[in-house]
Amino acid sequence: MASTTHAAEPPPALRIGTAGWSLPRQSWPAFPAEGTHLQRYAGVFGMAEIDTSFYRPHQPKTYARWGESTPDHFRFSVKLPREITHDRALADVEQPLAAFLGQVEALGPRLGCLLVQLAPSLAFEAATVDAFLNLLRRQYPGLVALEPRHASWFGREAHALLAAHRVGRVLADPVREAGGESPGGWRGLAYLRLHGSPRTYYSGYSVDGLADWARLLRRYRDEGAECWCVFDNTAAGHAVPDALALQALLSKS
Template sequence: MVIGAYVGTAGWSIPRQYAGAFGGEGTHLQRYASRLPAAEINSSFYRPHRPATYERWAMSVPDGFRFSVKVPRMITHEGRLKDMGEALLRFLDEVRALGDRLGPLLVQLPPSLRHEEAVVDRFLADFREAFEGGLVCEPRHATWFTDEVDAQLIRHQVARVAADPALLPRAAVPGGWQGLAYHRLHGWPKIYHSPYSLAQVGAVAGSLREALQDGREAWCIFDNTALGEATHDALELKTLLGTPG
């Protein structure tokens, strides 16, 4: 794991209104990666990608760029974490083609999925047996936000996402394993649409700085992509953090 601040958006589309902030040559991904140091691959949630596709993406970005990758819904939403060993191994075989451009894997859970200790323990144990890299979880049911669940996540070295909007106050701050801080901002008050104010982005910058000072890898992914606001917010956060590019 490389300690640093990774700021980006869900996907790497470049909205027309912000196109001038990016280079004019190359693919969308190449142009995006010229200004932002990370992106979250969400399409993996809906469909598998061939290793060759991941390899092509990895070759399109500069040294230091990282992709986080969303675990398939077949595992999280359809299988609900149960008996998913074979599907998980297929997914891991695909994403490993990113090589050193691979960042954390994101396990986003359905809002209806309650925490069941035995099911979660088995799933995370299987995951950790096959994968040693960064692993983050975004639960969306209130039963996940307890000291006991945090302790379970810590045992498996799984960071809990700091989400906005937050289901509970505890969901707004990173939890679980403290070796990695991962923020996902979906837009508020209108999810996926609303932009964040400078003050809100500044608060996230402060949280990322604290994580870095503590020796943690720090991520922030903006998911308010419907109107392109994620791109503006990510560029603004990167500026506040003073990172080059």
């Protein structure tokens, strides 16, 4: 009887990048010399987080242009508009959510994840969250990462509800609430947003700190999670150098 061999399953994706794709001049030598900032950025990193969608809508043709500017393997994470997450606090959002999804679908296969960042004042309320996620899941089957910033989101009930909807809870640094030291919700996604510590948005990470993040990401990937790590410490230009350093550390694994 002929033996049957099975190819090993590829490991889950591990994507490193930054919020936006601005390239500080001191980092230019690490990137291709030709092309737009996005094309040069995508020559090195495998993802970028679009944060500007939180503040204002972008036309589908803009998303389409961004998608067409990047290689096949590249993926975008797109933040939901503040009208949905902050102004309406996830309730009565059918129209703005449909409008947003109609815009971002122009990214085509480059749309990799949606980011739902909540207001610090927004407490967990199961019925509202369940209704919102049911609405979202009827229209969008892909990866979703949710970044809560109120202590009530880090208990068992919120964790279980997010898991039931296949939504990963973001690990955000600096950690502000007990229970936020690791990703939560659905275990198929580990989404890290590194805002800089100790000074949020400004501080860079030490060599030892980046090594710690690399160890965590390897662990989450080994446990079967698709991993996204976004540096949002952009205010003083640390995001790109930190992402390059972390990517170099992970390339050795």
